[in-house]
Amino acid sequence: MRLSYFWGRMREQFGETYVESLARDYVLEGLGSRTVQQALAEGVGAKEVWRAVCEEFDVPVTAR
Known part of the structure; x- marks a missing residue:
């Protein structure tokens, strides 16, 4: 995952x-x-960070 996509x-x-x-x-x-x-x-890779954020904040599966 690119950082620009992550921040978006x-x-x-x-x-x-x-x-x-x-x-x-x-x-x-x-x-x-x-x-x-x-x-x-x-x-730490952006994808791994995004996954941790999703878990912590219960981001809906459709938005992951």
Whole structure:
């Protein structure tokens, strides 16, 4: 998954305003107690990050 696609999906699910805060501040256990930004910066793939976000926030299967 490309980062541009990942960020597009994030914006679709969480809105333009909230997505930045979520990515910067929300710690996900599924990412080893890291934020989205930390995980991506440390080399975790966008697809893996997206899956963790989907699990944490119960994103509907049709949107995954």
